[in-house]
Amino acid sequence: MAKTKELTEDLRLRIVAAHKSGKGYKTISKCFEVPVATVQSIIKKYKTFHTVKNLRGCGRKPKVTPVLARRMVREVKKNPRITTKAILMNLGSAGGNILRQTVQRTLHTAGFHGRRPRRTPLQIRHTKAHLAFANAHLDKEEDFWSSVLWSDETKIGLFGHNDVVFILCKKGEAFNPKNTIPTVKHGGGNRGGFQPVDQSSVDACKQVLTLRMKA
Numbered sequence: 001m002a003k004t005k006e007l008t009e010d011l012r013l014r015i016v017a018a019h020k021s022g023k024g025y026k027t028i029s030k031c032f033e034v035p036v037a038t039v040q041s042i043i044k045k046y047k048t049f050h051t052v053k054n055l056r057g058c059g060r061k062p063k064v065t066p067v068l069a070r071r072m073v074r075e076v077k078k079n080p081r082i083t084t085k086a087i088l089m090n091l092g093s094a095g096g097n098i099l100r101q102t103v104q105r106t107l108h109t110a111g112f113h114g115r116r117p118r119r120t121p122l123q124i125r126h127t128k129a130h131l132a133f134a135n136a137h138l139d140k141e142e143d144f145w146s147s148v149l150w151s152d153e154t155k156i157g158l159f160g161h162n163d164v165v166f167i168l169c170k171k172g173e174a175f176n177p178k179n180t181i182p183t184v185k186h187g188g189g190n191r192g193g194f195q196p197v198d199q200s201s202v203d204a205c206k207q208v209l210t211l212r213m214k215a
Contacts, residue, residue, distance in 0.1 A: 007034065012042050012052035019043050063098055064106050072103060073110050080167040080179050081117075112168045120180045 011032065018028045019039075029036045046052055064072075068091070075087050084100040084107075091098075107113075122130075169179045 007038070007042075009052060012046075015039055015042050016046050016052060063096060064102060068094060069106050069110065072106055073112070076107060076112050076168045080169055081165065082168070107168060111170045113170075114166045115169055115174065115179075117165055117167045117179055117181045118174050120177075120182055121175060 011034075015028055015032060015034070018031065019025075023031070025036050025039050025043075028034070028039050032039075042052060049055065071091065071094070072087055075082055075090055084103040087103055088098065088100065165181070167179050169176065173179055
């Protein structure tokens with residue numbers, strides 16, 4: 001027969017307290033209007049587990065054990081750019097039949113979420129140099145800029161790829177060196193094609209763009 005009513009935790013504690021005071025099962029049963037078998041069950045449970053709360057049932061066990069979860073976290077700390085597919089490959093037979101979504105949920109529980117990596121921030125000396133250049137050319141006349149030779153560049157990357165990159169990191173770790181994108185690597189991370197452009201070429205481009213916008 002299925003259970004139709006569950007006693008509150010407060011009532012179970014009062015039953016245990018009455019038993020500790022020296023009252024018998026039948027006396028407690030009459031006092032709280034609870035069957036004797038229920039009183040016996042509550043007291044037996046308290047003596048065995050030292051609690052009157054509902055114990056965890058014997059349902060389906062989680063596939064990800066604490067040991068396996070810690071191993072996933074170690075993989076992410078070692079390489080923040082690792083994918084869930086690569087984590088499953090590294091786990092090998094220990095991963096069993098775990099899905100990629102399960103790996104994601106485990107990492108989310110540990111505080112790791114997918115983020116877009118930040119670029120390595122400018123150093124203070126670079127910021128000061130940029131500000132000094134801007135202040136030095138702030139009040140230049142238009143004729144001065146007509147004598148400037150502008151540049152049109154094309155960058156070709158020599159390492160990595162230009163696809164969208166994600167990393168797994170915790171909140172507040174965006175500028176950790178492991179979680180940032182390097183701007184220069186191996187003595188120069190790219191090669192560029194350079195084409196000088198003077199003021200007349202810039203004016204011609206402006207006229208073409210203006211005509212296209214009016215059309």
